[in-house]
Amino acid sequence: MRNRMTRRSVLRGGLATSAAALLSGLPAGKLLAQEPEKPTEIIVRAWGGDWVQALKAGVSDRFTEMTGIAVRHDLTEDNEIQPKVWAAVAQNRIPPIHVNWDTTTNATKSALRGVTVDLSDLPNLANTTDLAKPVGVDGYPIVNTYGYVYVLAYRPEAFPDGAPKSWRDLLDPRLKGRIALYNDGIGFHFPAQVAGGGSLDDIPDNMDACWEFVKEIKAQQPLLGEDPDFTTWFQNGEIDAACTISTNALAAKKNGIDIAWTVPEEGCKFDTDGLWIPKGLPENELYWAKQYINLALTQESQQIWLDGLGLPGVVPGLTPPAGLAGDPSYPTKPADFEHLIRISNAVQVQNESDWFSKFKEIMQG
Amino acid sequence: MTSRSQRIVFWSLVWFSIIVLSLPTVIVLGASVTAGNIITFPPQGFSLKWYEQIAMARDLRQAFGRSIHVSLICLAVSVPVGTLAGIALTRFRLRFSSLIQVYLLLPFTIPLIGSGIGMMLLFGSWGILGSVWPLGVALAVINLPFIIWSVSSSAAALDGDLELAAASCGAGRIEAFLHVTLPGVMPGVITGGLLMFVLAMSEFLVSLLLTDARTVTLPVQIYNNIRSIITPDLAAVSSVFVVLALLAVWLLDRLVGLEIFLKSK
Amino acid sequence: MTRTPDQDSFRYPLVWRLLDGLNTAADVLWPRKMARFTGWLLLAPALLLVGILVISLVQIAESSLHVLDRSTFMPGEDYTLANYATIADSATYARVLWRSLLGAALTVVFTLLLALPYSYVMVRTTSALTRKALLIVLFLPFFIGQVVRAYGILIVMGRSGAVNDILGLVGIEPLRLLFNFPAVVFGLVQYMLPFAVLMLAPALTAIPREIEAAANSLGANWIRTFRHIVIPMAKPGLVGAGLVVGTLSLTDFAMPAMLGGGSQDFIANAIYDQFFRTADQGLGSALALILVALGSVIVGVIIAFFGAGTLGMGGKK
Numbered sequence: 006m007r008n009r010m011t012r013r014s015v016l017r018g019g020l021a022t023s024a025a026a027l028l029s030g031l032p033a034g035k036l037l038a039q040e041p042e043k044p045t046e047i048i049v050r051a052w053g054g055d056w057v058q059a060l061k062a063g064v065s066d067r068f069t070e071m072t073g074i075a076v077r078h079d080l081t082e083d084n085e086i087q088p089k090v091w092a093a094v095a096q097n098r099i100p101p102i103h104v105n106w107d108t109t110t111n112a113t114k115s116a117l118r119g120v121t122v123d124l125s126d127l128p129n130l131a132n133t134t135d136l137a138k139p140v141g142v143d144g145y146p147i148v149n150t151y152g153y154v155y156v157l158a159y160r161p162e163a164f165p166d167g168a169p170k171s172w173r174d175l176l177d178p179r180l181k182g183r184i185a186l187y188n189d190g191i192g193f194h195f196p197a198q199v200a201g202g203g204s205l206d207d208i209p210d211n212m213d214a215c216w217e218f219v220k221e222i223k224a225q226q227p228l229l230g231e232d233p234d235f236t237t238w239f240q241n242g243e244i245d246a247a248c249t250i251s252t253n254a255l256a257a258k259k260n261g262i263d264i265a266w267t268v269p270e271e272g273c274k275f276d277t278d279g280l281w282i283p284k285g286l287p288e289n290e291l292y293w294a295k296q297y298i299n300l301a302l303t304q305e306s307q308q309i310w311l312d313g314l315g316l317p318g319v320v321p322g323l324t325p326p327a328g329l330a331g332d333p334s335y336p337t338k339p340a341d342f343e344h345l346i347r348i349s350n351a352v353q354v355q356n357e358s359d360w361f362s363k364f365k366e367i368m369q370g
Numbered sequence: 371m372t373s374r375s376q377r378i379v380f381w382s383l384v385w386f387s388i389i390v391l392s393l394p395t396v397i398v399l400g401a402s403v404t405a406g407n408i409i410t411f412p413p414q415g416f417s418l419k420w421y422e423q424i425a426m427a428r429d430l431r432q433a434f435g436r437s438i439h440v441s442l443i444c445l446a447v448s449v450p451v452g453t454l455a456g457i458a459l460t461r462f463r464l465r466f467s468s469l470i471q472v473y474l475l476l477p478f479t480i481p482l483i484g485s486g487i488g489m490m491l492l493f494g495s496w497g498i499l500g501s502v503w504p505l506g507v508a509l510a511v512i513n514l515p516f517i518i519w520s521v522s523s524s525a526a527a528l529d530g531d532l533e534l535a536a537a538s539c540g541a542g543r544i545e546a547f548l549h550v551t552l553p554g555v556m557p558g559v560i561t562g563g564l565l566m567f568v569l570a571m572s573e574f575l576v577s578l579l580l581t582d583a584r585t586v587t588l589p590v591q592i593y594n595n596i597r598s599i600i601t602p603d604l605a606a607v608s609s610v611f612v613v614l615a616l617l618a619v620w621l622l623d624r625l626v627g628l629e630i631f632l633k634s635k
Numbered sequence: 636m637t638r639t640p641d642q643d644s645f646r647y648p649l650v651w652r653l654l655d656g657l658n659t660a661a662d663v664l665w666p667r668k669m670a671r672f673t674g675w676l677l678l679a680p681a682l683l684l685v686g687i688l689v690i691s692l693v694q695i696a697e698s699s700l701h702v703l704d705r706s707t708f709m710p711g712e713d714y715t716l717a718n719y720a721t722i723a724d725s726a727t728y729a730r731v732l733w734r735s736l737l738g739a740a741l742t743v744v745f746t747l748l749l750a751l752p753y754s755y756v757m758v759r760t761t762s763a764l765t766r767k768a769l770l771i772v773l774f775l776p777f778f779i780g781q782v783v784r785a786y787g788i789l790i791v792m793g794r795s796g797a798v799n800d801i802l803g804l805v806g807i808e809p810l811r812l813l814f815n816f817p818a819v820v821f822g823l824v825q826y827m828l829p830f831a832v833l834m835l836a837p838a839l840t841a842i843p844r845e846i847e848a849a850a851n852s853l854g855a856n857w858i859r860t861f862r863h864i865v866i867p868m869a870k871p872g873l874v875g876a877g878l879v880v881g882t883l884s885l886t887d888f889a890m891p892a893m894l895g896g897g898s899q900d901f902i903a904n905a906i907y908d909q910f911f912r913t914a915d916q917g918l919g920s921a922l923a924l925i926l927v928a929l930g931s932v933i934v935g936v937i938i939a940f941f942g943a944g945t946l947g948m949g950g951k952k
Contacts, residue, residue: 084912492690561833
């Protein structure tokens with residue numbers, strides 16, 4: 006009880022600060038008088054499970070406490086909400102959501118399509134690191150909110166000699182049928198390019214090395230899935246190793262499964278997720294949607310939200326969650342990024358379809 | 371069944387079917403009473419906490435209410451339309467009948483993703499997305515062949531002379547239709563109606579595209595949850611469905627008798 | 636008091652008046668000389684309702700003629716057949732298409748193989764209790780929907796699931812039963828079985844017991860009775876059930892997605908990927924249209940050869 010009281014008061018303090026920041030110079034009282042009408046709720050698209058729980062604790066609950074506006078989470082998949090939002094904007098309808106929590110690559114497509122609202126005027130952007138700024142687009146059609154690593158997660162039981170050193174270790178015959186990748190190959194292409202003997206500089210023009218390695222992996226009969234599948238498969242003993250976002254491995258670990266992860270010598274893909282607002286919202290709802298994202302960029306919100314995800318944020322001064330300081334899945338210093346592979350989202354957006362069909366061609370064989 | 375070998379062969383196939391059909395249901399029922407936090411079978415311990423959780427969840431209750439709403443609209447649209455069509459196809463001589471059959475099977479030959487995207491764009495341009503009722507209409511469309519089939523299989527068995535007899539006794543066309551044709555196809559209408567209702571209650575793909583967070587129906591909610599993280603509360607929701615199913619089947623049995631599904635007339 | 640008993644004892648009921656009115660209205664609005672079009676009148680609402688899909692189909696056809704512009708993620712302005720060329724050139728789609736067709740065909744065969752004895756036993760059993768029990772077993776899975784049923788299968792047949800436990804009892808090492816083509820077909824059969832039984836049962840009821848008894852008394856064993864009497868007479872039911880099972884499995888999405896482990900895509904999954912994952916509506920539309928054309932041609936050929944069976948549409952020649 007005492008604990009909660011303390012946290013409440015901390016939240017209030019945070020609130021006052023953010024409200025003031027919002028008003029960019031105006032006294033808080035005056036600002037409040039000018040606030041646009043509050044909607045009863047705003048809808049935020051989110052990934053389910055541990056993902057949405059973390060967002061709720063870090064941002065949504067605080068937002069409701071500060072503004073009195075309820076937050077409804079829409080658990081439609083990111084790629085399934087996309088055509089719905091695009092169609093709504095094209096048909097001049099009010100979009101089905103206020104805020105989209107999305108991968109930066111997917112969000113960039115929406116930005117190129119012109120369905121995103123520019124967020125450059127969010128006051129709290131001033132306090133963010135370079136990671137928050139999307140690359141290859143004008144302004145801030147999306148704000149990146151954290152980074153993540155597609156690690157090699159494994160069950161230590163299946164690797165008695167210690168962590169796998171290389172992605173090539175997945176080719177061990179005893180792992181046949183025991184490994185898993187994302188079903189669109191995302192996160193695996195770039196390390197595969199290195200593991201296949203190619204160079205990252207040749208992306209996207211020459212990726213033969215990547216496809217050669219994917220073919221070798223195909224012979225290992227990998228399972229292909231999405232975020233929750235990895236957690237489930239580890240829990241049910243279906244797989245021994247997977248290329249997945251560290252958060253999914255962490256979720257299995259929280260459920261009592263013995264699981265570890267590593268960044269092999271070829272490196273791992275690093276990418277970002279972000280928040281954006283679709284065009285076509287009524288003025289007042291747009292205002293409050295922006296406040297939501299602005300709140301997500303405060304240190305307090307980032308701390309709670311990203312503790313839940315176990316991922317590094319975009320504001321300075323965050324404390325790493327227990328056990329993750331110095332972990333390869335939690336890069337903060339420049340040295341941490343040496344083994345991580347970052348490819349610009351512009352390149353990814355341009356080539357994703359081709360990579361996807363090439364990956365499918367190999368995997369559906 | 372007279373011969374022993376026939377009995378053995380048939381009953382082993384039937385038992386195989388029974389196991390295949392029921393096992394997932396049994397597993398879901400079992401997993402819903404687990405005390406643990408993940409779905410497993412056999413369950414870890416016994417607890418009703420997941421039922422408590424879903425009883426408390428306003429989202430689920432609202433989604434369930436909307437599903438009932440949508441299914442009723444689906445019934446209201448599909449039963450009259452399907453009944454008339456079923457009668458038309460069997461009691462009347464129509465030209466191009468093969469073409470009509472292919473046309474009326476379009477809801478099955480168009481993949482649901484295509485139908486879903488298509489109707490999302492169409493309903494969007496008509497400005498009716500965002501309400502619950504268009505989904506009911508959409509579900510009536512994609513499952514229409516089922517009710518047409520069940521009505522026409524009843525209608526085909528109806529003796530055409532009965533209608534003529536009614537007419538020769540002085541019944542007008544409307545009377546003949548109401549007192550002879552309609553009662554004759556009633557078993558098919560009931561079978562088809564029940565199918566439409568149940569299918570509307572459990573359809574997720576088209577529903578996903580035609581709903582938003584404010585109009586989400588139960589199957590979409592379940593689908594989205596299953597794809598994020600699977601906790602035993604979903605098993606509890608499904609178990610509630612099973613209980614409702616038992617109730618509906620019992621009610622049907624009391625009202626018209628389950629044997630209605632076996633009759634062709 | 637001079638009342639004639641006849642006048643009082645018979646009052647023309649209101650319902651009759653109403654019906655007379657309706658008949659008169661019908662005669663005015665739809666004169667008897669229009670009778671040969673009555674069938675079309677009754678059919679019109681269904682044609683219109685399916686018309687919603689046809690309009691969608693036209694939109695899909697339109698968007699299949701535009702190529703995605705990846706600098707704006709809008710469909711291009713120009714009309715082109717490039718999407719169809721992409722599909723024709725790709726080895727993936729041919730393979731996925733073939734897999735869908737094979738999967739649908741196998742599903743039809745196995746489903747009918749199980750549905751025929753099931754409906755036969757259900758129709759012929761003398762015990763009302765057995766009949767009811769078999770019907771209830773049929774209905775329950777309907778209500779929990781395809782996704783949850785697929786999930787149930789994932790639990791039962793997983794590496795640590797009940798089936799592997801039983802295999803373990805007889806000393807067999809845990810097998811990978813899931814995430815392959817047979818698992819997808821198994822899931823589809825499980826999904827389709829209730830539909831098929833419900834469609835077959837009326838057709839079997841229509842076969843008089845006496846005919847079978849006659850065949851038996853003439854010395855035919857049950858296999859011959861079945862082959863020469865039951866199956867031919869149940870043909871409309873078999874064709875109807877086969878059409879429904881075949882078209883629905885050909886276009887199914889959930890079973891290949893959930894039980895295929897990501898490498899057993901059917902065409903619907905490929906369409907999903909184009910619509911949702913790569914945001915390429917044009918290519919997805921082209922694939923959808925090809926699938927519709929293929930499905931319709933197959934349905935058309937089957938109806939031309941065997942009739943529509945208990946789908947009954949156009950039953951009277």
